[in-house]
Amino acid sequence: MSRPNTSVLTSVLVANRGEIACRVMRTAKALGLTTIAVHSATDRNARHVREADVAVDLGGSKAADSYLQIDKLIAAAKSSGASAIHPGYGFLSENAGFARAVEQAGLIFLGPPASAIDAMGSKSAAKSLMETAGVPLVPGYHGEAQDAATFREAAARIGYPVLLKATAGGGGKGMKVVERDEDLADALASAQREAQSSFGDSRMLVEKYVLKPRHVEIQVFADQHGHCLYLNERDCSIQRRHQKVVEEAPAPGLSPQLRSAMGEAAVRAAQAIGYVGAGTVEFLLDARGEFFFMEMNTRLQVEHPVTEAITGLDLVAWQIRVAQGEALPITQEQVPLLGHAIEVRLYAEDPANDFLPATGTLEIYRESAPGIGRRVDSGVSEGDEVSAFYDPMLGKLIAWGEDREQARLRLLSMLDEFAVGGLRTNLAFLRQIIAHPAFADAELDTGFIPRYQADLLPEPEPLCEAFWQMAAQAYRQSTAANVRRDDPHSPWTGISGLRIGLPYEVDLHLSCAGETRKVQLRGNPSPGVTLQGDQLTVDHDGVRHRTQAIRRGDTLYLRWKGNLLPVKRVDPIAAAEASHTQQGGLCAPMNGSIVRVLVEVGQQVEAGTPLVVLEAMKMEHSIRASQAGTVAALYCAEGEMVSEGVVLVELSAQPL
Template sequence: MSTPITTLLVANRGEIACRIMRTAKAMGIRTVAVHSEIDRHARHVREADMAINLGGAKPADSYLRTELILAAALTSGAQAIHPGYGFLSENADFARACESQGLIFIGPPASAIDAMGSKSAAKNLMEKAGVPLVPGYHGEDQSLECFRREVASMGYPVLLKAVAGGGGKGMKVVESDAELADALESAQREAQASFGDSRMLVERYLIKPRHIEIQVFADQHGHCIHLNERDCSIQRRHQKVIEEAPAPGLSPELREAMGDAAVKAAQAIGYVGAGTVEFLLDEQQRFYFMEMNTRLQVEHPVTEAITGQDLVAWQLSVAQGKPLPLEQAQVPLNGHAIEARLYAEDPSNGFLPASGRLALYREPADGPGRRMDSGVDQGDDVSPFYDPMLAKLIAWGETREAARLNLLGMLRETAIGGLQTNLSFLTGIIEHPAFADAQLDTGFIPRHETALIPDRPTLDDDFWALAGCSWLLSKRKTQPMPSPWQTLNSGWRSGLRAISRLHLRCGEQDRQLDVNITPDCQFDHTEQVLTVMQDGVTQRHPLLVTEQSVFLRWHGQWQQLEAFDPISEAEQAHHHSGGLQAPMNGSIVRLMVQVGDQVEAGSVLLVLEAMKMEHSIRAPHAGNITMLFCSEGDLVAEGAVLVELEESQ
């Protein structure tokens, strides 16, 4: 029986919430956004037909509050709830709660989520079905002693994984017995914080595997098909970074075998809707079941690109009782697509998540085979409380190389400023010869890390000379020059060259500049390009201007220029000698020291949680803990002094 949906509540945020709402609106469905207090001005809220404030900031106080989301659905008159991915998308209790309120849950039945929601239970199910598994332990005994015994029988290295996990959360590679206890404790804390379930499993860590996943889809009439595969091998700390479809180098026979296994897995649990069966593929082309994600995946756009289908529209249709629009033999496989995940994080500083205001955000130009799924706009604040993904860039081409070059062009046209991102890191991956040659496995990033994360470009005299010209020329258009009698910094001098004195800052560096603008340096406001002619050589530098800043592209990276008053800053400066500062906004989950403790260089002093991941703050040198400025559970801002460490004499 068909159940029409006229109003849809999207129980998620960011780019996926925007994506779902756009598809729903195209189908004539009214959309409702829910949001935390801190997200009240977010893009998904602005795009919804109706928005309801859940309050709070952390996910546990907002997007994970089942009772608040159900109340919002009933208040808004929604017939259905789409959970997106993450948060409540794989929560069987939430699916049952929706059903109990007469709401359609856009996802599989709760029984299917139960079957695959626990990685250990899923492995038991697949073992009975004859699907090959990686050697490991997924039992109920969660004691350190049990894990130690099981690991001893399979040998190191091993991989700890959250039973209810996903997205790399609660996952640790352990190289030796000496690391096991701390790694298990940390993984359990991450799993509890992200999924409300601290249970773990452990399996042998395969060397140089590929991560291949199969997109499956089933309707309420017993039909189930797969829509080809995706290669998600380019990962960092088990978090996918680059995905593509189809997987390079797979034979038709292997594709069919993996697709058949995935469909059988879905049918075995009475699956309905979109799901993904994930496998590890070793160097001998043997595949092993890893897990099933009972939801839409972040990387679904590459499957849409090679099949020409809208998987969100399929989800909404299937939820209304309609049959799948295609049979297995009708599923297309056209061309190649690659997706890059754009994150607010700092690759040169251990990929620490970044938060702050997007002072600059420019997306690449539209074009054939180009797609941008984003959840932010220029001026938006990026919160420390949620996953740091800003957007996804998806490129399609007739061949893999055509898709790669299309994506490379998109990355180079994207401009972001105000906080650190992985934009240059992504560009480095896509233009790397090994990626171009499809030399893919899960160790790609660690193996090429030196090339992918080069030293930050030196801000030398050439840069600062260009920065001074950039600032003056760009500001003359946006801020009319005052009379020379009204300012001491106009550069005007009777009978002499016009020299302007500037104080500019870029990142942690600043410089006093005396700038003389000549006809050899020109700024085209329409094209947003600075042209410099010197010694017969002409160079063009992209230059973008906002109210407060100027953004100059230098050696492939966007550099943010800001004016400052050195006298005023000197008067306001204060410094805590020997203080260790928070590298990002977050919460203190564990204090490892007390006042008076003697610590060695490299010792973990405390653990900071930000964007669902734990980060250890270590002692830069041996010394004595003289002050603590935080407690467990405290929320701290970036730059806040946490610990005062007096260096040993």
Template sequence: MIERLLVANRGEIACRIIRTARAMGITSVAVHSATDSGARHVREADLAVDLGGERPAQSYLLGERIIAAAQASGAQAIHPGYGFLSENAAFARACEAAGLIFLGPPAAAIEAMGDKAAAKALMGAAGVPLVPGYHGAQQDQQSFRKAAEQIGYPVLLKASAGGGGKGMKVVEKPAELAEALESARREAQAAFGDARLLVEKYLARPRHVEIQVFADRHGHCLYLHERDCSIQRRHQKVVEEAPAPGLSTELRAAMGQAAVRAAQAIGYVGAGTVEFLLDDQGGFYFMEMNTRLQVEHPVTEAITGLDLVSWQIRVACGEVLPFTQAQLPLQGHAIEVRLYAEDPLNDFLPASGLLQLYREPTAGEGRRVDSGVAEGDHISPFYDPLLAKLVAWGETREQARLRLLGMLDELCLAGVRSNRAFLQRILAEPAFAAAELDTGFIERHRERLLQAPGAVDESFWALAADAWLQSEPAPMRGDDPHSPWAARSGWRAGMPATSTLHLVCDAAAQRLQAPGQAHLEGEWLVHSVDGVEQRLRAIRQGDTLYLQWRGALRCIRRFDPTAAADAGHGIAGGLNAPMSGSIVRVLVEVGQQVEQGQALLVLEAMKMEHSIRAPHAGTIGALHCSEGEMVTEGAVLVELREA
């Protein structure tokens, strides 16, 4: 039995593994980068080892350092989580050579599915349906251009050595291919250390349905039902649910059996996921197999009652799966949303900074939160922006949907931008409630899903004034705490009570008086509307008040009207960094003429590339950055003069 387990990951999955290990009586060892020295997974582990470095390539991707950490800490096994080295066959072999148990499949199985081109051929031989595509060894532009023409546009470029949307580009027409190839190769190299690509037919309005498989070391392999992961942005999943709505019993069985054939064809052991595209005619096509635990595994746990992390450990220790396919439970429905530090209104760009406020929903029946952060943590630009996963279970899909909406309403987060409101809109969208799902869902409903928060009005300011005044520290008199002079009501002798405030929210400033129509009860502001009592979250932290109003958490501060106006002026024609990150390409030079929409720079943040493009035609007046340089959000990068 494993007595000490090293977790070779970070964030919410590291925390989840650590908690499961503790419940099984296993000592946990965390590893961390210099950036993550105070991270939540480090705080929760029994032991911690510093890998050094800031970026993944300097820490979590260094297999030799992780193995050395395991040996130094006395760990017998390594759990890779997902991402980083979880699908690295060389690392799995190195663990075995060092006498360590790798909590994943055999290295040969990882290799078989790690090269997506080879995996397609292997799956075809195993009788698993495939999407038309090119998976050849020739990686030159001409080979891809010829293949794309034969397949027919639009096509999808994918990294051969990985997934998660990294190195994935949709190409609508031939003129876009060259730039997309270059960008996809850079992303693939940065994320997986392998720039090889493949190209497939891009299916219109498919569903993304995946099958959770689990195999032991004794030849038993089961499928643990399916998950629908069609709600995606940037080819990354945002909402997942199990079981997939609207599938017939026959289709579920056919997909499950195909997934088991795929796993058996490579001698799989442990938890894995076989991913399919499902068309509107009921045809399904193999996309890839993730030879690891998936981010969305909690929805499978919710409908089966199984602990997949616990079973990873048990299977690695040689235990037999304790049930047959027919005995596998299927109970109710579960939905998961991924809470990201990102700005949905700015092309989902990742966000970084201090998590000034973070309050999770209360625990209860059918409610689960897997998180890797806590209030006061710093969200780094070097890693994936996933903060937490919120999971709701219900006896029906509708019950799970409403329960999850309630959880999101309770969630309070401030300091970094997040997709909380975006997730609420998805769950509330009538098409989602009706289970009208496909991978184009977000784009099709983007007008409603990507609405900017509404402007604040007089009713908001009245509530803000009451909440601000009542959350102020009382000017307490030591000799008489009951004196009216110790109150915060603005009491005046012989005159009406009044308190004048100057508050600012979303750059809008107001001079107002607290009307005294609402009162605080702890962190809740209570007021009445047409005789109905309503409660709004109101949290005061120093000179900042956070007030939940109409689905958004508003940040309110005091404003000094006598202070000098901000004299800072941006550089005329300056293009700013939309987020903190690293400049990986400078595509222009001073004095160069550029056209509207032309790419000027490529910025990398959280393992994704983002092109900075010219908003209009003009001349490059100055460059304020260079390749390899780290820049902060808002920094001026380029001066673009009008043509």
């Protein structure tokens, strides 16, 4: 065992961005430490930069040009006087070369030793180590050869479906499920590109895709004195695109005996590699109670707040103290398990469009009210831009309760209060999950979202007359407060519809959710609908309801059935003139960069043929032909940055 580090830590540079940077700095400030942020050119005005005591510009826009540049990060630490670097999660958090560079620069790395990252940072090496230790593994191939033929042979031996995974990655990046042999080569190439882009390492492994598993992980913590313990477990089974959406602690239905068995196995794994700091050992758990080692994440996890909620511990504070040579303050027998906690991840994405990431301006961003058992970890504020360069997670909502049901109901209340406008998010989708009877009954496995997709992503219904009337009243009243603010006594300040000698009359042409409606307001403004600030009150048959109605420019964001819907006033003549569209045009679904152009002008294609591969939010997205036809024109090139809505390919229905 190496001599404990007893260095005095006075300032922390967080080599990351978004909510994890803000969360680490929150604890660092509470401990009296100076906080130092780094940022790309895109993130110059980001929230984590605004909250830091010191900020250093790394330049560049993509992660590869900024947050993944080890030399720039070390130089930033030295120039800012940092005594330690916290890697957060993602980016370089599991990069052994980065950990060594930090230590060689005379700085404290707030993570495990580089040797531990080497041992567990590679999924292939970790599985080999666990196999030697006798830990049960899911059948797979974790070897050095990376050619397509080797993977094809391994997949045939394992049996389809198989799961391709980046050996150095996490968070669903570089991960593909392959159902058929003929799809393997393309899936492998795409996964390798994603892995290289996200982690600077394209190596892959392949393993059997286990059906209906639960994803249960153990939080471990070790100090420099040889002590290691586990802080209970988390269930992270509800996922989309192999990325966690809902996490909770403790895992429902786990017996004390199974918890102990998994916890002790996780501790043995950590001790076998001389681990120090916070780490997570992940297992697949089947219905019979058997568990299989998946991987070890040698870093703080996104979902660590639920562990903090049920233990009352601050894991970042533990990281800082352990890095300075302090021993763990409690023993395994003293680890608390208090109540239940559930976390959901709020993403800028469109669940109705295969969870495609969304970009744009956060015109509205209102977090849930603080209170007992309520916590929000976020990295954005109202007015911020969500770019295409980084992961689309905006933040996390965490609820704690004395039991699971109390935590669930508290989280539902938080989701109802949260408001995001200006871009698409998964907020309503999260509420559907937490409110679903199967979730309430703790029916948890990785197939939850596909199994209940019809319930979680219902077909949109046409907006009813009651909505349009309420929207028109709210829009009219919000407009009255925005016209001629320089002269509130002007007769033109409001749009009351008053006409001398004639009855009150206003017609509003409104659009929302792809629908346009002419709404006629007759007589005096309805006494049953009043707008005060951002609260709309509706009285109907003696029952009073309140909902959110927030005006931003020419858009009114109105909460309706759990969704914050944007309502705009339209000019029907201008709308008719602009209604024509370019026939056959296939547009960019989001801002991003063109990775590959797969077709040529004049080429005939079938419906579903991949035409262009777009990279955004560190993920690849294929633009496919919507119908059979001929490529009439290409409006993009490989390496080019494109904006959402720009036409990339034009198809002709008939051969040229």
